[in-house]
Amino acid sequence: IVIVIIAVVLGLTLRQNKSEFKSTFLSRCEKFNQTDCQKVWDAFEQAYVNKDPCKVAVEAYDPLIVAAPFKPQCNRMMFWSKTKDVVHGFTEKRDCFVTLEDTLLGSVLDGLTWCGKEGSKGTFTTGCPGWSECENNPVRSFWRRISAAFADVACGDVTAMLSGSIDTPFNPTSIFASIEVVRFQASRIKSLNVVMVLQQNAKSNCTDPSLKNLRQTLDTGITYSCKDVPESRIQECGAKPEIACGACW
Numbered sequence: 001i002v003i004v005i006i007a008v009v010l011g012l013t014l015r016q017n018k019s020e021f022k023s024t025f026l027s028r029c030e031k032f033n034q035t036d037c038q039k040v041w042d043a044f045e046q047a048y049v050n051k052d053p054c055k056v057a058v059e060a061y062d063p064l065i066v067a068a069p070f071k072p073q074c075n076r077m078m079f080w081s082k083t084k085d086v087v088h089g090f091t092e093k094r095d096c097f098v099t100l101e102d103t104l105l106g107s108v109l110d111g112l113t114w115c116g117k118e119g120s121k122g123t124f125t126t127g128c129p130g131w132s133e134c135e136n137n138p139v140r141s142f143w144r145r146i147s148a149a150f151a152d153v154a155c156g157d158v159t160a161m162l163s164g165s166i167d168t169p170f171n172p173t174s175i176f177a178s179i180e181v182v183r184f185q186a187s188r189i190k191s192l193n194v195v196m197v198l199q200q201n202a203k204s205n206c207t208d209p210s211l212k213n214l215r216q217t218l219d220t221g222i223t224y225s226c227k228d229v230p231e232s233r234i235q236e237c238g239a240k241p242e243i244a245c246g247a248c249w
C-alpha cells in the first residue's frame with residue numbers, strides 16, 4: 001500500500017511538472033488516432049532543446065517530419081498568405097479543403113511559441129525570440145520546415161487564398177512565396193487556383209503585378225488561374241452546406 005501511495009504521489013508530481021506546453025501538444029495530438037504522440041514529442045523537442053534559440057536551423061526539424069509524415073490529399077489542399085482568419089473561418093465549417101493547420105503537426109503547434117536554452121533540458125514559452133528577431137528561431141524554422149513538407153506532397157488541383165487587402169498579395173518574403181510555390185512540381189500538381197479575398201476597400205485583385213511573379217515562379221506545366229471573390233461570398237459558402245464545394249466561387 002505504501003508503495004502504491006508513493007507511486008501515485010510521484011506520478012502526480014511528475015504530471016504537474018509536465019509543462020503546460022507539453023500538455024497542450026499532447027492533448028491536441030491525441031485527437032489524431034493511431035499516433036504515438038510521445039514519439040512525435042520526442043522528435044519535436046530534439047530540434048530546439050539545449051540550443052541557442054537563434055541557432056535552430058530549418059533542418060533541425062527533419063526528424064520530426066520523418067516521425068509524422070504528411071499524407072497527400074489531392075485536389076483538397078489549401079494554401080494561404082495573410083488570409084489565415086478567412087481561410088480557417090471557412091475550413092472550420094466546411095469539409096472542402098485541408099490546410100496545414102488541419103494536419104497533425106500544423107494543428108498541434110498552431111498559435112504556440114516555444115524555445116530552448118543552452119544548458120537546459122526545458123521548453124520555454126516566454127522570453128523566446130520573435131518571428132523576425134533572428135532568422136533561425138525555433139518557431140520560424142518549424143513553420144518553414146513543415147510548410148515545405150506540406151507543399152512537397154501537394155497534388156492535383158491546389159487552391160491558395162491570397163489577400164486583396166494588401167499592396168503585394170504575392171509577397172516574395174512570405175512562406176507561401178519563398179517556401180511553398182517554389183516546391184510545387186508539375187509532375188504532381190495539375191493547377192494552382194488562386195482565390196483573391198476581397199474585403200471592403202480592397203487594395204489589389206487578380207490584376208496585381210505581383211501575381212505575374214507568381215506565374216513566372218510556377219513550374220511550367222502547372223495551369224494557373226485567379227478569381228476575385230468577395231470575403232462575404234466565402235463566409236456565405238461556409239454557412240450554407242447546401243452549396244457544393246466546387247460552387248463556392
Ligand code: N1C
Binds near residue numbers: 079080082101106177
Ligand atoms: O508567410 P505566409 O503567410 O505566406 O505563410 C502561410 C503559408 C500557408 O500556405 C501555410 O501552409 O505557409 C504555411 N503556414 C502555416 O500553415 C501557418 N500556420 C500558422 C505558415 N505560417 C503559419 N502560421 C503562422 O502564420 C506563422 O507562425 C507565421 O507567424 C504566420 C505566417 O503567415 P502569413 O505571413 O500570413
